[in-house]
Amino acid sequence: MSRLTRTGQNVLTEAMMRIAVLGGTGLMGKLVVTAARDAGHDVVIAARSTGVDISTGMGMDAAFDGVDAVVDVSDHVTNNAKKAVAFFESAAENIAKAERKAGVKHHVLLSIVNCDDPRLKAFGYYQGKAAQERAVEASGIPFTILRSTQWFEFGEKTVSVMGFGPVALVPRMLSRPVAAKTVARSLLNCVEQGPSGRAADLAGPEDLEIPAMTRTILQRRGQRKLLIPISVPGAGKAMRSGALLPGPGSMSAGPTLEEWLSAR
Numbered sequence: 001m002s003r004l005t006r007t008g009q010n011v012l013t014e015a016m017m018r019i020a021v022l023g024g025t026g027l028m029g030k031l032v033v034t035a036a037r038d039a040g041h042d043v044v045i046a047a048r049s050t051g052v053d054i055s056t057g058m059g060m061d062a063a064f065d066g067v068d069a070v071v072d073v074s075d076h077v078t079n080n081a082k083k084a085v086a087f088f089e090s091a092a093e094n095i096a097k098a099e100r101k102a103g104v105k106h107h108v109l110l111s112i113v114n115c116d117d118p119r120l121k122a123f124g125y126y127q128g129k130a131a132q133e134r135a136v137e138a139s140g141i142p143f144t145i146l147r148s149t150q151w152f153e154f155g156e157k158t159v160s161v162m163g164f165g166p167v168a169l170v171p172r173m174l175s176r177p178v179a180a181k182t183v184a185r186s187l188l189n190c191v192e193q194g195p196s197g198r199a200a201d202l203a204g205p206e207d208l209e210i211p212a213m214t215r216t217i218l219q220r221r222g223q224r225k226l227l228i229p230i231s232v233p234g235a236g237k238a239m240r241s242g243a244l245l246p247g248p249g250s251m252s253a254g255p256t257l258e259e260w261l262s263a264r
């Protein structure tokens with residue numbers, strides 16, 4: 001199947017693809033699934049709740065059958081570096097094995113800006129993401145790795161995980177946050193462009209302190225919570241003084257926080 005897309009003067013014929021979204025039921029996964037379906041692609045939603053487990057390989061052969069590209073936006077949250085590295089490495093190996101078997105030609109991974117920065121090493125989860133990137137690079141499957149900064153949605157998610165009644169803990173971080181929907185569209189662009197290796201880092205338009213950003217979002221929602229900024233042990237100073245900001249060559253994409261809040 002094909003569809004016609006008008007880009008300025010050019011009329012392109014883009015082939016529709018069959019895309020498996022690992023983590024397709026999660027926050028980012030749902031946005032990627034919607035973006036891909038809106039663009040006319042055929043989507044396979046892969047998560048444990050749909051019978052696919054990347055930690056064991058269960059269900060992947062069926063999920064990848066006839067698939068052109070796999071987008072990995074799954075997650076496994078732990079701050080124990082050993083556990084994070086073990087999970088992400090073995091999951092990446094299971095995924096690559098199933099991709100080889102199914103003849104998948106493109107693996108797209110969502111990662112985090114500067115996850116391999118030595119200043120952030122004490123944050124074990126980032127060691128897991130860096131190990132996941134290395135495993136994808138070594139897999140032999142043509143790949144694109146897109147790193148994004150923290151999303152606007154990150155603050156609310158943290159509040160839901162680290163909220164205790166009227167109080168919530170929020171990490172002290174200086175970021176250049178981006179809307180999750182912008183990241184989802186960018187992931188779809190990566191899929192449509194084909195394997196590109198490391199893509200330019202994706203960030204939002206303004207530098208923001210995560211606790212202040214979260215406070216603004218909750219206030220605009222009419223939610224009352226006392227936010228207590230906390231430092232991530234061993235990486236706190238780096239996180240609040242610029243280690244999470246993208247370097248030269250990154251892409252900056254809207255909306256701004258204000259535009260994002262107004263649109264919701």
Ligand SMILES: NC(=O)c1ccc[n+]([C@@H]2O[C@H](COP(=O)([O-])OP(=O)(O)OC[C@H]3O[C@@H](n4cnc5c(N)ncnc54)[C@H](OP(=O)(O)O)[C@@H]3O)[C@@H](O)[C@H]2O)c1
Pocket residue numbers: 022023024025026027028029046047048049050052053054055073074075076110111112113129147148149150151154
């Ligand atoms: N939050 C941010 O600001 C940010 C910034 C940059 C990059 N990222 C990256 O974005 C990715 C997605 O994050 P998210 O917040 O959208 O995650 P999420 O909402 O927690 O969703 C995680 C997804 O992974 C699936 N999953 C978990 N374990 C699985 C397993 N063993 N096998 C198969 N599926 C599994 C979950 O479904 P089941 O539970 O049904 O399995 C769910 O669909 C993460 O890799 C994260 O590192 C996040």
